[in-house]
Amino acid sequence: MSDAITHTGDHTHGHGHDDHHGPHIKKGILPWIGRWVFTTNHKDIGTLYLWLSFLMFFVGGAMALLIRAELFKPGLQIMNPDFFNQMTTLHGLIMVFGVIMPASVGLANWLVPMMIGAPDMALPRLNNWSFWLLPFAFTILMSTLFMKGSAPNFGWTFYAPLSTSYGPPSTDFFIFSVHLMGISSIMGALNIIVTILNMRAPGMTMMKMPIFVWTWLITAFLLLAVMPVLAGAVTMVLTDRHFGTSFFNAAGGGDPLLFQHVFWFFGHPEVYILIMPAFGIISEIIPTFSRKALFGRSFMIYAIAAIAILSLIVWAHHMFTTGITLSAELFFMYATMLIAVPTGVKVFNWVSTMFQGAMTFETPMLFAVAFVILFTIGGFSGLMLSIVPADFQYQDTYFVVAHFHYVLVPGSLFALMAAVYFWLPKWTGHMYNEALGKWHFWLSVISMNVTFFPMHFLGLAGMPRRVPDYALQFADFNAIASVGAFVFGVAQLLFLANIILTIRGGKKATTKVWEGSQGLEWTVPSPAPYHTFATPPVVK
Amino acid sequence: MIDKRKNRRLGIILFSASILMFGFGFALVPLYNVLCNALGINGKTNTTPVAEAYSPIDKSRVVTVQFIATNNENLPWDFHPSETQVKVHPGENRLITYFAKNNAGKTMTIQAVPSVTPGIAAKYLRKTECFCFTQQTLMSGKSMLMPMKFHLDRDLPKNINTVTIAYTVFNTTGQTRGKSSKAGRISK
Ligand SMILES: [Cu+2]
Numbered sequence: 001m002s003d004a005i006t007h008t009g010d011h012t013h014g015h016g017h018d019d020h021h022g023p024h025i026k027k028g029i030l031p032w033i034g035r036w037v038f039t040t041n042h043k044d045i046g047t048l049y050l051w052l053s054f055l056m057f058f059v060g061g062a063m064a065l066l067i068r069a070e071l072f073k074p075g076l077q078i079m080n081p082d083f084f085n086q087m088t089t090l091h092g093l094i095m096v097f098g099v100i101m102p103a104s105v106g107l108a109n110w111l112v113p114m115m116i117g118a119p120d121m122a123l124p125r126l127n128n129w130s131f132w133l134l135p136f137a138f139t140i141l142m143s144t145l146f147m148k149g150s151a152p153n154f155g156w157t158f159y160a161p162l163s164t165s166y167g168p169p170s171t172d173f174f175i176f177s178v179h180l181m182g183i184s185s186i187m188g189a190l191n192i193i194v195t196i197l198n199m200r201a202p203g204m205t206m207m208k209m210p211i212f213v214w215t216w217l218i219t220a221f222l223l224l225a226v227m228p229v230l231a232g233a234v235t236m237v238l239t240d241r242h243f244g245t246s247f248f249n250a251a252g253g254g255d256p257l258l259f260q261h262v263f264w265f266f267g268h269p270e271v272y273i274l275i276m277p278a279f280g281i282i283s284e285i286i287p288t289f290s291r292k293a294l295f296g297r298s299f300m301i302y303a304i305a306a307i308a309i310l311s312l313i314v315w316a317h318h319m320f321t322t323g324i325t326l327s328a329e330l331f332f333m334y335a336t337m338l339i340a341v342p343t344g345v346k347v348f349n350w351v352s353t354m355f356q357g358a359m360t361f362e363t364p365m366l367f368a369v370a371f372v373i374l375f376t377i378g379g380f381s382g383l384m385l386s387i388v389p390a391d392f393q394y395q396d397t398y399f400v401v402a403h404f405h406y407v408l409v410p411g412s413l414f415a416l417m418a419a420v421y422f423w424l425p426k427w428t429g430h431m432y433n434e435a436l437g438k439w440h441f442w443l444s445v446i447s448m449n450v451t452f453f454p455m456h457f458l459g460l461a462g463m464p465r466r467v468p469d470y471a472l473q474f475a476d477f478n479a480i481a482s483v484g485a486f487v488f489g490v491a492q493l494l495f496l497a498n499i500i501l502t503i504r505g506g507k508k509a510t511t512k513v514w515e516g517s518q519g520l521e522w523t524v525p526s527p528a529p530y531h532t533f534a535t536p537p538v539v540k
Numbered sequence: 541m542i543d544k545r546k547n548r549r550l551g552i553i554l555f556s557a558s559i560l561m562f563g564f565g566f567a568l569v570p571l572y573n574v575l576c577n578a579l580g581i582n583g584k585t586n587t588t589p590v591a592e593a594y595s596p597i598d599k600s601r602v603v604t605v606q607f608i609a610t611n612n613e614n615l616p617w618d619f620h621p622s623e624t625q626v627k628v629h630p631g632e633n634r635l636i637t638y639f640a641k642n643n644a645g646k647t648m649t650i651q652a653v654p655s656v657t658p659g660i661a662a663k664y665l666r667k668t669e670c671f672c673f674t675q676q677t678l679m680s681g682k683s684m685l686m687p688m689k690f691h692l693d694r695d696l697p698k699n700i701n702t703v704t705i706a707y708t709v710f711n712t713t714g715q716t717r718g719k720s721s722k723a724g725r726i727s728k
Contacts, residue, residue, distance in 0.1 A: 123547060123548070126551070186558045190551055197550060198543065198546055198550060224557055228561035228564070229564065229568075232563075232568075233565060250710065255584075258569065261568065262565060262568050323657075324659075
């Protein structure tokens with residue numbers, strides 16, 4: 001696409017030098033805090049989202065390591081079962097709502113306006129508010145750890161009646177924090193849609209938009225469709241707990257199974273909300289380092305739209321063992337399998353883009369290639385889980401844990417890491433340390449497989465999920481998985497170090513940064529000025 | 541130039557859409573019950589009496605109807621069917637009873653909730669009288685026989701030869717049935 005873009009002039013270079021480093025603020029801690037609290041600049045807010053996500057990544061990661069430490073050998077070592085349950089619950093909630101979603105929104109904030117030639121997000125003040133709700137939401141969620149009784153211990157899916165009749169008192173705080181996260185996501189999604197639909201530079205037609213922008217447009221619509229349903233689900237749990245309703249209480253005429261329907265109506269699209277921005281990132285990175293245009297661009301867009309629509313009608317594949325009727329099982333099985341078709345199209349297009357390309361393997365590309373291979377493994381185990389009779393065996397075993405960690409870790413998370421390495425030079429004006437990046441990549445990719453691949457076998461052999469203790473025959477694979485997890489955790493410190501080093505210095509990045517870079521964000525200087533595209537560029 | 545009014549308008553439209561979806565989440569509740577009832581899935585049976593069967597009895601078929609009883613959360617009651625299974629012809633009215641005794645040291649109220657297996661049979665199981673239609677109260681140490689009168693619809697699919705009705709009793713002492721309990725129960 002790069003040849004199709006002409007720059008209208010040097011308006012971005014016309015700003016004063018200070019524009020490169022943010023707004024004019026007085027020296028001192030208070031003006032500094034004020035700048036970040038009141039900022040409405042899309043780049044500032046993107047940065048805030050990314051740092052919050054990174055912080056939560058280490059919090060959720062520490063919980064994962066506590067879980068793996070307990071599971072290192074059979075028996076109860078370092079924690080009681082109730083605390084173990086709190087760890088699995090909070091680990092899941094934090095990684096989903098505190099890490100992957102905020103990081104994706106952060107990237108959208110930084111990149112969407114630059115990619116479509118807009119000066120900022122459409123509703124900047126709303127944008128500030130969507131971010132600043134999150135620190136409160138997570139403070140509330142984390143504070144449940146110190147509450148009387150216990151923190152939420154019913155798993156991130158908070159099935160009724162575990163969260164209604166049996167939920168600890170802190171459940172109400174959990175509900176409130178989910179409400180805040182929901183409002184934040186809805187406002188963020190709304191802002192992204194308005195920005196994409198209303199703020200495109202002249203000549204930037206819908207079909208010319210970068211794939212990352214497309215994936216975010218569709219993700220934002222999914223968010224608007226299902227986050228309110230999650231808010232409804234937690235509200236029903238709240239009224240069942242305190243206001244005498246019986247939505248999920250059989251004694252009062254409700255149905256606990258209904259909870260699962262409402263939850264998974266949100267929950268399945270949610271997994272696409274987590275992965276679709278990753279699809280967009282990978283679709284930007286692979287063409288850049290293959291020095292080719294993306295293969296089958298329009299099919300890529302249709303495939304994403306098809307996945308989004310299908311994702312709304314497959315939720316009961318999480319409920320195959322709940323006694324739903326045979327006809328429903330058949331419908332949800334086939335609908336789920338159908339998703340493999342557009343997903344297959346995407347994988348095919350990524351591979352075809354690389355085919356006969358002049359490929360180089362800088363860190364972002366390494367993560368992207370690993371994404372294509374390992375996400376596909378996660379996709380295949382998903383396909384296995386979609387088969388009803390097979391699912392009767394796999395349900396609630398470590399096979400499921402292996403499956404969703406394969407799509408979330410080398411899937412969503414690797415894509416986010418690839419994105420950070422890919423755009424960091426544009427954000428900071430410095431090249432990151434390539435050697436350190438490669439160390440981070442290889443350690444991560446090896447340890448991640450060591451952690452999660454054995455879980456497939458554990459699950460097939462019958463090890464159940466969400467247990468702090470297990471039978472002796474599972475000991476070896478669990479020990480291996482725990483070792484892998486700790487290596488993975490340590491490897492992420494290299495990532496943190498690399499980012500800090502890059503912010504503080506390093507080789508100066510050029511405007512284009514990468515030889516094969518395509519798209520408007522690579523036409524502004526590095527680091528990107530505080531205000532870009534005040535005059536819209538012309539896209540031909 | 542940025543058209544702020546246009547942005548705000550689209551923002552409001554999208555916000556209203558999300559409010560609508562919030563409502564849809566709640567609409568799933570009655571929708572679920574209507575669907576379960578209409579399609580006869582999920583083993584839900586009628587919760588208010590229906591008329592007795594008057595059409596001729598299908599003597600050519602014999603269906604075994606089994607009865608199960610479960611106490612929720614260690615409810616201190618004896619609760620079991622008087623006979624664990626009966627054989628009926630489709631279209632035949634039949635009365636069975638469940639025995640209940642309150643072993644707690646105080647008066648207690650219970651609600652029995654039925655579930656039918658296979659789920660599809662729920663649609664064909666018609667109850668003309670059932671102790672599950674209302675809550676039951678027993679004083680400490682007292683017992684009673686609770687009646688349930690039903691018939692199987694003659695259209696019961698041919699491949700179903702056994703129908704199991706499982707009753708679970710819940711302690712509802714001191715609870716008034718909330719508003720959604722009405723929404724949760726579909727009357728026929
Ligand atoms: Cu799903």
